[in-house]
Amino acid sequence: MKGAPVSVDAISIEVFKNLFAAVAEEMGLTLQRASFSPNIRERLDFSCAVFDAEARMIAQAAHIPVHLGSMPASVAAAVEACDEFHPGDVVVLNDPYHGGTHLPDITMISPVFAGGDLSYFVASRAHHADVGGMTPGSAPLSTELYQEGIIIPPLKLRLSGWMNEGAMALIVANSRNPAERIGDLEAQLAAHRIGESRLADMMIEHGVESTAEHANALLEYSRYMTEAVIARIPDGVYRFRDAMEGDGQREYELPIQAQIEVSGEAMRVDFSGSAPQALGNVNAVPAIVRSATWYCARLLSEEDIPVNHGCFQPVAVTTPAGSFLNPRFPAAVVVGNTETSQRIVDTVLGALAQALPQDIPAASLGTMNNFTVGGFDGDDQFVYYETLGGGHGASNRGDGLSGRHCHMTNTLNTPVEALEYSLPLRVRRYHLRDDSGGAGFHRGGDGIVREYELLVPATVTINSERRLRPPYGLSGGAPGQCGLNIIRRDGEDTVVSGKHSAYLGAGDRVIIETPGGGGWGVNQSDAEVIPG
């Protein structure tokens, strides 16, 4: 083993790792507790992080992987858009083509000064349940960005501590539930106040220069550890191909092609050969592709590497312009963040499985099963968004988990007792989907069955995948079962496509059965009955 690679000592690196992480954690706690929408307060669909003045991520509070690798682009976009920063500024944005990922994810960035010098940024990203657009919940089957909601380019929502009330009013007026938006945006601002003051305290306590020096050292530390992980992968070129099932306009195969070149301590991942830009909503901006790829590299480490810019450096990602992994404005993108990101993970892990067959698990459910619903409950407009877990892929180490979120998300469910209290919905069933996991020496985990009954007429939109192409098994394990979306009207069941939107009546039901995970290895008892 090499000696300590970092420029500061082994002791203080650990001390500052904790100090920076505590700043992001406290921001997250504040945001959760002060927020209003079930999506943030119950499901924790948000992330907080600390960046240096060069927009390099130093520390994060771990919530949602897809946010974290894509937030650096937000900070960079804020820096580019603003001529100068002052203490008390907060930049807000959601434009996927300028630092965002999809419109519901509203990101805030605020500078932290040491004396007169801009030293750090704190950032928060939260998924807001509605930002306008074609259908309630802002996850429509769209064909251009304009249909997905209000586009917020990087702009100052707070200037030197003064609220830009006009910008706030404009954002809020574009949401189907403005009161909730104000509450959630205020909660984000509260998180920033905490983050800014904690970082300032930290610089007073430990000195500006020492804090900066240790921030740099933390990046070196994570880079070194990530390189050590990559060095363990045999050098070579590994390819894998998986595909999305449709773009919400029609069902057709959109291949994702990954070529991974591992050479010593570096890894290059090239997505050339992936499908061209789609008409529908599955396009993913490059920040998402990088985020999903970095997540895979981080997954390979047994050691608890703090996720920061240093983890990203050894992994280069190429996305061909004009492909659906690097679309041109104003291509529709709302599902790229949730669905395409999951398939990128399946593709990258599939390639890595050739290099590390004993380490990589079979495919997990590979979809977030996005369910959005909205309409009127009497005079009150309501909107709701949630996602569902399913079966995890089995691996050499054991069976896959059942009924849980995988890879790029880790949001919680909304308790049925909280959901039915605040919305005109009833959840009729919520249980595991027996025998949906793929068979194998180790079994894939089982999916979930969730049955909703509408109590008032409402627009329902489902964005899901793995309805046609099942999560793959590995080392001889069977694939998991495909998911299934069913609409029940007047007692009659109709199986609908993976991406579907419909205006339904009171009493109608939506049944979502989520995919099982792939199996791993050959089941001995199965093998015996196969002749030869």
Add this chain to the structure above:
Amino acid sequence: MRAGVDIGGTFTDLVSYDGDGGQLSIHKLLSDPQRPERSMLAGLEAIVPGGISGLEQVAHGSTVATNAILERKGARTALLTSAGFRDLLFIGRQDRPTLYDIHPRIPTPLIPRERCYEVEERLDFRGEVLQPLDLAQLDRVLERVAADDVDSIAVCLLYSYVNRNHEQLIKRRILERGIVDEDWRVVLSSEVLPEFREYERASTVALEAYVRPVMSRYIGELETALPAASSLRIMKSDGGVMRAGRVRRQAIHTALSGPAAGVMGAFHLASVAGHDRIITLDMGGTSTDVALVAGEPQPRAESAIDGLPLRVRMLDIKTIGAGGGSIARVDAGGALRVGPESAGANPGPAVYGLGGVQATLSDANAILGRLDAERFLGGNMALDLSAGERALAELARQIGYSVVDTAQGVIEVAIVNIDRAIRHVSIARGHDPRDFTLVAFGGAGPLHACAAAEGLDIPGVLVPPAPGVLCAMGLLLADVAVEYSQSVICRASVESIAALRESQEDLLARARHELRQEGIGAEAMRFVASLDMRYEGQAFELNIPFGADVIEAFHAEHERTYGHAMRWREVEIINSRVNGIGKIDKPEMAALEANPHEAAAFGEKRSPLGGQTALYERSDLKPGASFAGEALVYQMDSTTYVPPGWRARVDGYMNLLLERV
């Protein structure tokens, strides 16, 4: 004669008090983990001079429930849920506990899936019946439960916190059919936790059903062993005690019994001495418990045990894997880490000389001369300093430091973990640690307290006279606590609050009755009525005492906690609570006269930091004595380290107060 008995994994600690201004006696013996009641009896016989027949009251802190959960050795139980929801315990909140884990695992649920059953029935959120309970189907389910041969049955139906009828019908049917023989073996969610959020409620009711038979058996053994005339009380996680019989209804309330006793002991001793805003640092061999008390203990209802949500009110105690036995290592990136892996008691730290080779926090302290090599644990254990030095030298080689610098580094890294835990209970809850006194106890707390205080600018540290038996002290001093709550969920208005004030009379009557059962006289009863409130649309409530203008009090508390209030928003009331306290007669603690004087050291030794470290014997220090760091204060069960730049003095209550100069 009354006694407090804390039975821990290694030691059993006892404190007794004979009432009417009598003396406190202290005793410590090794625990018998297989037969904890024997440890209790042996300890009581040693501490009660006239024999245990003279005992009136024993207050006990127990780890039996905690261990049953951690080791998955609880009762065989089954779960009944509403139709469509049998997998409540398995889906949980649908998340995985670790974000970046190639093969994530979840904590093993306490009830296996094959013993989770659905009952055909359904209520809506108002408690109205959508589908009546299907008794024929229930009977078929109960046939199968009967075949499972269970010790207890947990029942958690949707919306039972609004309408408990279906759960009660199920209980009646179970008993009629003799599926279990005693009614306490049927555990209803509407009785254990009548509050919303079905997974957390199901998890709590499963935990209760899992530990109730175990605790019931254990309490039965204790009661048989104790004289019939003495009454046994058990410490709850919220810092109050209850009579042992209540454990058959509230077994899971003992999950944090031991740590809660420590917090209560610390709070009592500190507040008598004039410090009623404290942060406790209870540091043992494998872990450290940190808690905050601002004027009075404030239990919270959001916690978990071994990854399983537990929503009963508990003191806000944060536990981290940093203790004397925590192992120090260099990770793949070259950073020094301490814990959470622990050398445990066997082999333990290298200096124990039992074969441990990995450097631990205790080894680092030993190398820096901060453990008393001759009298470690009262002279019962000789330290093998050369083994400790070998372990640290290996670590020093890896990071390229001297052995002494490495030892200091190990302590520094352990402290930053403690620092984060203290932030969690203070800053993250809207409290400024600079307004608090750090009370250090447990074997290793007083060694690390000043360093922990420095990082957060905590101005003072208090080390009680007997830091090693503070939990037992807390048991002796704890008041009887009862709590009644009801989920109410309504919009806050002048009318709704007036109506709630009336309905609280019922909760109050129940609390008063319960305290009377505990043998508390009316003059010793105290009641606090409060409401859990939030803005309409939020998910987390703030607990607001029932006062003149509760709505304004809520806005103000929201502003204090989160930095903003929204007075234009509707406010909701979620739960109505009444907490009853039965004041227990406490040993009179009068301040001794403190004549300021410079204390005399009994010796000194060379400090590895340069200069000399003065050595003091705790029992030689009289009220008013003071001295400057760097110094070490030795006593039987703990060592206090006073760093350079700190000054120590003894107050009239024999506490050691450490302050930055």
